[in-house]
Amino acid sequence: xxxxxxxxxxxxxxxxDVRRSxxxxxxDKVMFIEERDGKxxxxxxxxxxxxxxxxxxxxxxxxxxxxxxxxxxxxxLRRSRPDRSE
Numbered sequence: 001x002x003x004x005x006x007x008x009x010x011x012x013x014x015x016x017d018v019r020r021s022x023x024x025x026x027x028d029k030v031m032f033i034e035e036r037d038g039k040x041x042x043x044x045x046x047x048x049x050x051x052x053x054x055x056x057x058x059x060x061x062x063x064x065x066x067x068x069x070x071x072x073x074x075x076x077l078r079r080s081r082p083d084r085s086e
Contacts, residue, residue: 002015
């Protein structure tokens with residue numbers, strides 16, 4: 001297991017074995033993805049999109065395009081309208 005120390009500026013140095021395993025070089029970017037169980041996944045941004053497969057679980061039942069569009073519209077309305085309950 002590799003470890004690293006967080007600096008006062010919130011920075012860490014990825015250990016050499018981690019960089020090698022991820023194929024990272026100076027200047028490469030990494031992504032931090034929060035999973036449902038509260039754990040975090042670190043991915044090299046230079047990986048193909050197929051590396052993201054499985055991060056988002058499949059829904060229990062299929063969702064129609066109409067349902068998706070409705071959910072998007074509802075979310076937009078909630079964010080665009082100020083809370084008038086005060």
